[in-house]
Amino acid sequence: MIIDIVTIFPEMFDGPMSTSMVGLAREKGLLDLRLHDPRDHTEDRHRSTDDYPYGGGPGMVMKPEPVIRAVRAVRASDAAPATVVFLTPGGEPFTQRMAEEFSRLPRLALVCGRYEGFDERSLAHADREVSIGDFVLTGGELAAMVVTDAVIRLVPGVLGHEGSALDESFADSLLEYPQYTRPAEFEGARVPDVLLSGDHAKIAAYRRRQAIIKTARVRPDLLAGADLTDEERTLVARVLEGSEDR
Ligand code: ADE
Numbered sequence: 001m002i003i004d005i006v007t008i009f010p011e012m013f014d015g016p017m018s019t020s021m022v023g024l025a026r027e028k029g030l031l032d033l034r035l036h037d038p039r040d041h042t043e044d045r046h047r048s049t050d051d052y053p054y055g056g057g058p059g060m061v062m063k064p065e066p067v068i069r070a071v072r073a074v075r076a077s078d079a080a081p082a083t084v085v086f087l088t089p090g091g092e093p094f095t096q097r098m099a100e101e102f103s104r105l106p107r108l109a110l111v112c113g114r115y116e117g118f119d120e121r122s123l124a125h126a127d128r129e130v131s132i133g134d135f136v137l138t139g140g141e142l143a144a145m146v147v148t149d150a151v152i153r154l155v156p157g158v159l160g161h162e163g164s165a166l167d168e169s170f171a172d173s174l175l176e177y178p179q180y181t182r183p184a185e186f187e188g189a190r191v192p193d194v195l196l197s198g199d200h201a202k203i204a205a206y207r208r209r210q211a212i213i214k215t216a217r218v219r220p221d222l223l224a225g226a227d228l229t230d231e232e233r234t235l236v237a238r239v240l241e242g243s244e245d246r
Contacts, residue, residue, distance in 0.1 A: 001155055002032045002079050004109040005144050006070045008049050010035040012141045022149055025158045033148070036074060038066035050115045059116035067122040071111060080106035084127045085147070087112055087140030091129035094147060096170035098130070102147070103154035110147055112140030173225035175215045177207035208232075213239055 005013060017023070017033055025031040039047040042065070049067075050060035074082055083105050092098075102108050111126070123129060132143040152158055169176040180191040194206045212232055215222050216239035223236060238244040 041069035064119040086126040091131040110144040
């Protein structure tokens, strides 16, 4: 997969995009990460990419010309057709479902804003506008890294163990069940006996119950999308009214 990043701070990507899974995906040739600097598409001596907002107000706005030219250059390049995503707090919320959708694309272009955001005319060149959460970052770069990380781990061959992307938080509108590894006891805290039992049906039932309890406690909003049995709905109701402990 090709991921293009349009950013005036390409150096921010050096460490995070060369380490761990993303770095490995690049080494394996599963990710072709391409950085593009809008400053290369400026014409003034200072290579400026920001300017004062029309109508007044605080901060600076990202100029349209360098951004639009950089996006155009990405779209025009020979490789696969790119889906162009602008990162902005005003975009649609990034979700696991969106990560899955993006992971099936041949090419994803992530456009990072700085300052108070993009000129509205730049946004006309987006296929999607995406936010990674209800908070404001100083720029879209960290958001682009978050999206890249969440997407690339879903590309077949990137994770050693393909199942690990399926059986995890959000896969079924549920948070992930608790995980344990050795030792079986640490400072008096024991791993639940059922996980040591070797009884796979019991383990699966335990994990599903724990996932439902955790989701009901922490993210009850997710349960609207979960496929629950009547018995599981009763469990949710009991957690919500505080009568279910474990
Ligand atoms: N740029 C600034 N804040 C952002 C956010 N929350 N998501 C995506 N891009 C951003």
